[in-house]
Amino acid sequence: MPSVCLYFHVHQPFRLNKFRVLSKRGPSLHASYFNDELNKHYFQKACRQCYLPANKILLNAVKEGGLKASFSITGTFVEQAKRFAPEVLESFKALADTGCIEFVAETFSHSLASLYRDSTEFREQVRLHSRMLRNEFGARPTVFRNTEVIYSNDVGREVASLGFSAVLAEGFESVLGWRSPNYVYRAKESSLKILFRNYRLSDDVGYRFGARWWKEWPLTADKYAAWLSAAEGHTVNLFMDYETFGEHHWPGSGIFEFLEHLPREARKRGLDFLTVSETAARYPAVDEVDVPFALSWADLERDTSAWLGNKLQRACFAELEGLKPLVEKAVEASGDAGLLDVYRLLQTSDHLYYLCTKSWADGDVHKHFSPYKESNPYENFINYMNILQDFKEELKRRVEAAGES
Amino acid sequence: MLGWEFPPFMSGGLATHCFYLSRELAAQGVEIDFFMPKTRQPVHVPWMNVVQVDYSSFNDFGTRVEFASFGPYYQFLRKHEKSGLQGECDEARLDPVGLDFFEAVKKYNYLCGKLVRLWHARRPYDLIHCHDWITFQAGVEASRACNIPLVATVHSTEYDRTGNLWPFDWILGIEKSGVAAADLVLTVSNRMASQLQERFGVPKKKIRVFYNAIDAAPFNCCAAREEFGFPLDSKIVLYNARLSVQKGPEFFLRAAAKVAEKEPRARFIVSGSGDLLPRLTELAVELGIADKTKFLGFTPFEEVPLLYAMSDVYVLPSVSEPFGITVLEAMAAGTPVIVSKTSGVSEVVKHCLTVDFWDVYEIAEKIIGVLNYGVLKEEMGSNARSEAGQLSWDKVASQVKWFYGEALAGGRARA
Numbered sequence: 001m002p003s004v005c006l007y008f009h010v011h012q013p014f015r016l017n018k019f020r021v022l023s024k025r026g027p028s029l030h031a032s033y034f035n036d037e038l039n040k041h042y043f044q045k046a047c048r049q050c051y052l053p054a055n056k057i058l059l060n061a062v063k064e065g066g067l068k069a070s071f072s073i074t075g076t077f078v079e080q081a082k083r084f085a086p087e088v089l090e091s092f093k094a095l096a097d098t099g100c101i102e103f104v105a106e107t108f109s110h111s112l113a114s115l116y117r118d119s120t121e122f123r124e125q126v127r128l129h130s131r132m133l134r135n136e137f138g139a140r141p142t143v144f145r146n147t148e149v150i151y152s153n154d155v156g157r158e159v160a161s162l163g164f165s166a167v168l169a170e171g172f173e174s175v176l177g178w179r180s181p182n183y184v185y186r187a188k189e190s191s192l193k194i195l196f197r198n199y200r201l202s203d204d205v206g207y208r209f210g211a212r213w214w215k216e217w218p219l220t221a222d223k224y225a226a227w228l229s230a231a232e233g234h235t236v237n238l239f240m241d242y243e244t245f246g247e248h249h250w251p252g253s254g255i256f257e258f259l260e261h262l263p264r265e266a267r268k269r270g271l272d273f274l275t276v277s278e279t280a281a282r283y284p285a286v287d288e289v290d291v292p293f294a295l296s297w298a299d300l301e302r303d304t305s306a307w308l309g310n311k312l313q314r315a316c317f318a319e320l321e322g323l324k325p326l327v328e329k330a331v332e333a334s335g336d337a338g339l340l341d342v343y344r345l346l347q348t349s350d351h352l353y354y355l356c357t358k359s360w361a362d363g364d365v366h367k368h369f370s371p372y373k374e375s376n377p378y379e380n381f382i383n384y385m386n387i388l389q390d391f392k393e394e395l396k397r398r399v400e401a402a403g404e405s
Numbered sequence: 406m407l408g409w410e411f412p413p414f415m416s417g418g419l420a421t422h423c424f425y426l427s428r429e430l431a432a433q434g435v436e437i438d439f440f441m442p443k444t445r446q447p448v449h450v451p452w453m454n455v456v457q458v459d460y461s462s463f464n465d466f467g468t469r470v471e472f473a474s475f476g477p478y479y480q481f482l483r484k485h486e487k488s489g490l491q492g493e494c495d496e497a498r499l500d501p502v503g504l505d506f507f508e509a510v511k512k513y514n515y516l517c518g519k520l521v522r523l524w525h526a527r528r529p530y531d532l533i534h535c536h537d538w539i540t541f542q543a544g545v546e547a548s549r550a551c552n553i554p555l556v557a558t559v560h561s562t563e564y565d566r567t568g569n570l571w572p573f574d575w576i577l578g579i580e581k582s583g584v585a586a587a588d589l590v591l592t593v594s595n596r597m598a599s600q601l602q603e604r605f606g607v608p609k610k611k612i613r614v615f616y617n618a619i620d621a622a623p624f625n626c627c628a629a630r631e632e633f634g635f636p637l638d639s640k641i642v643l644y645n646a647r648l649s650v651q652k653g654p655e656f657f658l659r660a661a662a663k664v665a666e667k668e669p670r671a672r673f674i675v676s677g678s679g680d681l682l683p684r685l686t687e688l689a690v691e692l693g694i695a696d697k698t699k700f701l702g703f704t705p706f707e708e709v710p711l712l713y714a715m716s717d718v719y720v721l722p723s724v725s726e727p728f729g730i731t732v733l734e735a736m737a738a739g740t741p742v743i744v745s746k747t748s749g750v751s752e753v754v755k756h757c758l759t760v761d762f763w764d765v766y767e768i769a770e771k772i773i774g775v776l777n778y779g780v781l782k783e784e785m786g787s788n789a790r791s792e793a794g795q796l797s798w799d800k801v802a803s804q805v806k807w808f809y810g811e812a813l814a815g816g817r818a819r820a
Contacts, residue, residue: 378757379758
């Protein structure tokens with residue numbers, strides 16, 4: 001019987017303000033670029049609907065015994081929690097204190113920095129995030145998950161050189177071929193272990209749980225635990241957004257009851273829960289997997305096209321990547337480290353996600369998650385690019401001002 | 406089918422619609438006689454019989470129809486080309502008898518109604534399809550006289566054309582009785598359908614919605630922008646619609662002024678004719694953009710594709726736009742579009758930018774966005790092209806043919 005590796009991703013972006021080029025910008029960059037009213041609204045809503053009730057259920061399950069789970073929590077989430085809902089941070093700390101929860105490393109602001117040609121920014125963001133985990137939760141992460149589970153040989157090399165022992169990836173056939181995701185693998189020419197997401201079993205909960213068209217609907221904890229115990233291999237890796245509970249599936253769908261009963265049903269069948277690092281440590285790597293192109297867990301393509309699929313997205317991405325030297329110069333010239341913070345928040349991949357124009361089926365999902373209900377990808381592009389250009393001008397001004405004095 | 410204008414005699418979307426719809430219906434096996442006013446040169450198309458109505462039309466039937474002081478139509482059409490349907494009479498252009506536009510409509514409808522009946526007696530029609538108020542009276546009369554179903558398409562209402570400001574009761578009356586008498590009312594967007602329900606009390610089950618389409622081929626062209634005489638590095642913002650309250654040209658100019666402040670290379674083209682022309686030229690001076698704005702007058706059918714090809718962005722800030730075929734034209738040409746939210750076309754296309762027509766700041770913001778970021782034009786243009794390519798007239802014709810079937814079935818059930 002395999003063990004079960006539960007992993008949840010917790011993230012909220014700093015949503016952008018409507019930025020007008022015809023009116024003069026206020027003095028605060030953060031207030032001009034980010035819409036904290038909107039952020040507060042979404043954050044508090046997500047706390048009520050998802051984080052607080054789900055944390056409570058997990059905490060009880062851990063105390064009952066047997067449950068272990070892993071979390072990745074982005075820096076942008078923690079910053080917003082401090083501002084808008086400190087109680088949610090406390091409830092994650094309470095989970096951390098049980099010792100049954102493991103924290104996973106990633107980029108601080110949920111960025112695509114791993115895809116930049118120069119790895120400096122990526123490495124800085126990962127260090128920043130690890131430092132945050134240590135300060136907030138006393139955690140020392142040894143497993144890495146990249147933004148949107150983006151993984152390739154190149155990412156693997158960087159991650160290994162940062163000292164991580166394992167990394168998460170999408171268990172997609174394009175790289176696994178006939179091989180099952182239910183084993184631990186090894187990165188190409190490296191000892192870095194890879195845990196592949198079992199996307200069928202993960203999406204049964206994350207995506208299909210509330211779907212009445214699905215022949216397995218309604219999914220009960222009992223039935224699901226039976227599927228898990230019947231799975232072959234060493235481990236079933238269930239990776240999903242934490243917002244699955246209460247946001248993607250509303251409480252009326254029975255998702256919280258499912259979460260509550262799953263650990264008990266699993267225990268009845270003798271299933272064992274392991275955290276990501278325990279899974280990587282317990283099982284030997286059975287094979288090496290070559291991932292020449294970036295793989296992610298998004299959309300049907302499982303590639304980076306959700307963020308870099310069209311010219312608008314690539315233009316903004318190039319802009320972001322190119323800003324780095326100017327940001328450094330401006331920080332040095334003005335001594336204002338806040339510029340770096342703004343730069344990081346602008347890199348959150350969600351901003352690029354809302355510029356997606358691809359196939360309408362996927363596009364619907366993008367729209368579903370978009371906080372900018374009234375606008376389309378083109379409008380979002382104009383707004384985002386306006387902000388990036390304004391930021392660039394500001395950086396140049398800072399550098400020039402320092403040069404003059 | 407009863408119409409008012411047909412290429413090359415045209416002032417707006419109605420002619421385009423009748424041209425393509427009739428062509429594709431004919432291709433799908435529908436036999437059509439198309440009735441329209443007499444024009445200077447006869448209209449001929451290979452796919453249907455075009456009956457051009459005036460006194461001589463009755464000669465074949467050995468009858469004479471008396472209607473005092475009925476003159477040739479081309480004068481109205483010429484006037485109509487110049488100043489649009491709402492145009493005030495240009496005295497110099499009127500024929501010596503001094504007919505005005507409304508008089509002409511009355512007479513056309515009177516004669517057309519009688520003539521359809523005569524043709525029907527010779528070779529019976531299955532149904533009558535009329536377009537807009539301008540043909541409704543003839544349609545209603547002929548369908549009664551021949552006892553065959555009436556299908557009426559509403560492309561716009563008097564409320565739309567006047568921007569809801571001063572609707573003309575006489576026209577509203579014709580529209581109301583026309584849609585009441587019709588067995589089936591076709592219209593071009595959901596917002597029009599709800600307008601017909603709310604304002605004319607048309608029952609929902611009698612209304613069918615279809616969206617206009619585009620023949621994309623002519624719009625796949627290149628054009629040299631030097632032809633406007635603007636500097637080579639200029640960025641061109643286009644308005645191409647009648648200069649009437651309905652289309653919001655004032656909002657265009659006001660937004661243009663804001664764009665000019667921020668983007669000195671921007672130049673503005675106003676293509677179209679209409680009663681607001683004098684007011685708009687004054688406004689351009691007032692706003693200080695007269696040197697950057699060109700008023701082209703009415704652009705003929707065949708030159709329109711060049712206009713889009715030369716422009717960087719097309720703006721249609723209509724106050725009330727039942728559909729907006731020009732949006733599809735610009736999209737087919739790969740030119741980014743900014744269109745008001747109150748337009749039918751925005752129900753069916755996604756690859757465009759939408760605005761509130763009164764929000765000149767926002768219109769300007771979006772224009773600047775498109776002008777500043779070339780990549781937006783590339784991405785939007787290619788997506789818009791393929792989206793417009795999906796909207797073909799043969800699909801519209803199959804829908805309309807289906808609606809004909811419904812009207813006929815309804816007519817039989819009634820009989």
